[in-house]
Amino acid sequence: MKIKKGFYLILGCLSLALGAIGAILPMLPCAPFLLLAAFCFTKSSDRLHAWFMQTKLYQNNLESLVKGQGMTKKAKLRIISIVTITMLFGFIMMRATTIGRVVLIFVWICHLLYFVFGVKTMDEKDLVNDNKSQTM
Structure with missing residues (x-):
């Protein structure tokens, strides 16, 4: 179980980094990477997921889409x-x-x-x- 959580944690951090880069660079979309980061953080760590939901990166790029x-x-x-x-x-x-x-x-x-x-x-x-x- 620790290996699975570790995998999601690493994938979430990588996705977060790519999403942050995508928010700055016009050729890299940020939304798919940030959605993947949110999913991975949900699977790996409640604390990390709660932190991610409070970041400006999430609030500015995904929150309205996720809320429908x-x-x-x-x-x-x-x-x-x-x-x-x-x-x-x-x-x-x-x-x-x-x-x-x-x-x-x-x-x-x-x-x-x-x-x-x-x-x-x-x-x-x-x-x-x-x-x-x-x-x-």
């Missing part, structure tokens, strides 16, 4: 553009592989549909007001 409130338009556009650029690079590299290109197009379309129709869009003001009400 959605994401800001800016965050959605950033994720969509990063994935589009990344997949375009893969598409260009697969010139000779037609099936690979078809799969990439399918995944890209599913990604767009999910973020456009599956994730609610919230106003930036709502996010700021929600964060202010929590700190009071």
